[in-house]
Amino acid sequence: MVRAGCIAALLLSAFPASADVPLVNEGKPEAVIVIADKPTRVARYAAEELVRHVEKASGVKLEVRAEGEAVTPLHPIYVGDSRAVREAGIQVETLAAEAFVLRVSDDAMFIVGQDGGGEPLESATSAGTLWGVYEWLDRDLHVRWLWPGELGTHVPKVSGVVAKSCDETIAPRFFQRRLRAGSGFASEHPALGFTTEAAKQFSEEQSVYLRRHRMGRSCPVSYGHAFTDWWEKDGKAHPEWFQLLESGKRGPNKKGGRFSMCVSNLELQREIVARWTAKRPADAATPGFINACENDILGLCTCEECRALDGAAPADYLKFYPPTSKMTGSRFVSDRYARFWLGIQQQAPAGATVIGYAYFNYFQAPTSGIKLNPNVLIGYCPSAGWFPRSDEEHAWMKQQWADWRATGARLFMRTNHLLDGYCMPFIFTHQFADEFHHAVEKGMVATDYDSLTGHWATQGPNLYTAARLHVRAKATADEVLAEYYAAFGVAAVAVKNYFNYWENYTTQSREKIGQTMEALQASRWRSWAKAAHVLYPLECFTPAEKLLGQALAAAGNDAEAAARVKFLQLGLEHARLCARVSARLTLAGSTAGKEEIKRAVDELIAFRRTHERSGIGNFNHLAWVEDLSWKLSEETRQAPDLYP
Incomplete structure (x- = not known):
């Protein structure tokens, strides 16, 4: 021995x-x-x-x-x-x-x-x-x-x-690498989603995948909308900590409404540091992070002290927001938030980092010349800028990152853009990679993408690229895609042609997407299924089906390559079915009767039950979107294991 x-x-x-x-x-x-x-x-x-x-x-x-x-x-x-x-x-x-x-x-x-x-x-x-x-x-x-x-x-x-x-x-290049798993979507109509065991399998396989792409973090960090419960707890004692409305009232404009903070208030800044210090373990090994991310609302305080901190609005401040955006008519308040974060950081113990979001009407960088430092960490969180973008808008979005970086703060990517596209073959790989590369070049230190909706069989190039760039940050989009296509063996060229078709289709549909979402009052991340039939009419699937047919023929006797092509075919078949159901059930003008609703939903659920272990997409995410987009039968409120 x-x-x-x-x-x-x-x-x-x-x-x-x-x-x-x-x-x-x-x-x-x-x-x-x-x-x-x-x-x-x-x-x-x-x-x-x-x-x-x-x-x-x-x-x-x-x-x-x-x-x-x-x-x-x-x-x-x-x-x-x-x-x-x-x-x-x-x-x-x-x-x-x-x-x-x-x-x-x-x-x-x-x-x-x-x-x-x-x-x-x-x-x-x-x-x-x-x-x-x-x-x-x-x-x-x-x-x-x-x-x-x-x-x-x-x-x-x-x-x-x-x-x-x-x-x-x-x-790892980034201290946090995160594609949010998208496993928490829940619907009032759960029968449209996974059965319990299928959901467990999908989540477990995706967890393995994310670790294989080295998602994780090097230090404990927690942040998010930081003050959501403060009014309930502190509104009576300290109304001065909260937004002042034009009416002269402090706090939310209605009971239970959202509210922003009075960020010029020095007592508020001291209280944030004090509460963080009180919760901090005495034996903490690292300086730590202070969460100062504003609530999920525009910065709305109208008090003289906050307004005195504001810089001049950039000439292009509202240029790339649609008329119905919450941003319309808003005041530019980035400078007050930059000073808010800096004030907290200067009161905090040495080495502590303050986290804020560049968001809503404080998304563009400050214009007053204020300088921050590396102990201010800013999440780049645009409320617009959905892919695909025009060249001008794409350049504008990248400039906002560069301008915040020029303040001296550190930045991390915290966009919602991967929530877009429902389960359609919605491909924007090259623009995504270009933005990622620009962020890396300009000092990106971490990521937190919200969220990985997991439609692998229709949006695979987007998702693989998003994961792969965390490991090979300088690889070009074409280099990453070459890896992806190579896994289809002798069918690689045909699969590339297939996804090129969809990326071109997505890019050429840019104006139509914006116009349709506005006309149907559909959300890019929340109710996309209201518009699926308009943006993906049934005739657009025919050329794609032909291209995948060519890919399957090219795969020949390569069983693994053929199986992967069939995986894509299954995703395309499902997307086509969803577009067809969208036309019947959309809340944006459907006249479908009760029986027609039931037939359409039964057809969709039958498909999902048959293929829910295939991994083509996150059906729970789809149920969540469809719940907000379609007329649905009361039967679908049953647990998925019981229906149909």
Whole structure:
């Protein structure tokens, strides 16, 4: 029996030194995975992921051993911290949060990261070792995770597996990487959504997918609309903390209404710091973040002190907002909010970071020349700017980011644009990637996209690009899309033609989308299904069906490629069905009777029940949108497991 203290010496001396390390050769294992006797849950899961993907590539299942077990002279792959790792000079405690060492040399491989003690799939769990496994799978096995589930996991087949020589320490580019999972959508008509078990499967597979694209964070951070309950708690004692309306009243204009704060009030700023300090653990290891994000409403305070802080409105202040926008007629208030955040930050303990949103009538950067600093962190949260954009609007949106960055504040992406498009083949990949690249160039430190609605079979290029750029931030849209299409094998060109058709269709529909949403009073993120039949009339699906037919023919005997094309076909069939039902049931003018409503809904639900385990889309999200968009039968209020 050979114990852990001698493992490194024994295994490293078993083979002559070489640059690359063979792991599988001609169907036989050449390596063994070594983990600590008591590994973290992250390290154990990372080892399992490594085994799973190597086996999928080569057909060979590598063995996982604890370092205290007897060993044989195979190349060791050390996964996670262990005594042997420390003997090799890798000190995990010195690594930055979520960082990892990837070292391949001297006939051994080390994948060792800074790991937390939580569950591997929890976004708050530091998972450096897991990121190291995914980095190696990405580099040397060219694994691509197109969408959640087995079919979306592309692992090229190989006869041998070799780990290429390297020695790097790598940390995520952004301290938070977040695509909100979209698993919390709930509807008054749940029968339109998933059954209970299907919802669980969809959520679990998507959680795995998000971690494979390294979604997580390096430090605890919490924010959001910060003052939603303050009026109820403090309105009587401190009405001066709240917005002053033109009527002379403080607080909301009606009972239960939304309200903004009187951000010029210095006592309010002190109270925010005091409450944060009172809740802060005495042994907190990091300076921390103070949530100062305004409520989900425009900045509306009319008091003289707030108005005195305002800068001049930019000439293009309202240029890209529709006439029915909440922004119409609003006052430009970015300077008062910049001073609000700065005032809080200056009163806070050294190193603390104040978080605010660039939102509504404080979305454009201040014009008074105020300078902020890196301890002010701003979420870029436009209330317009939906894709596709005109070239002028796209340039304007990017300029707003650049102007906020010029104040000296740090910025993170906090847009709602991925909520757009319902389940239609609504493709805007190139503009999305261009905005992402611009943000990276101008200092983006984190992301928080709201939300991942998960319509993988119709919006795959958008979603893959959004995930992939978090790992390969400088990759062009075409480079990322080339990875995606390559997974369709000999059908790659035909699939590219298919999605090019839809991206061109989406781009050319820009004005029509805006006009239709205005005319039908439909929301881009909340009631899109009111307009689906207008924006995607049945005739637009015919060329797309033909293109996917060509892709399936091109796939030929490649079963995996054919299955992926059929996945896209299923998504297209579902989108076409939804557009047809939209025409019958839309709240924007439907005259459908009770029986017609029932027939249309039954047809849709039957399709979803048949295919709810396919992973083509998030049916719970669709039920939520449709609830706000269509006339629906009372029968659909039943639990999904009971209907039809």
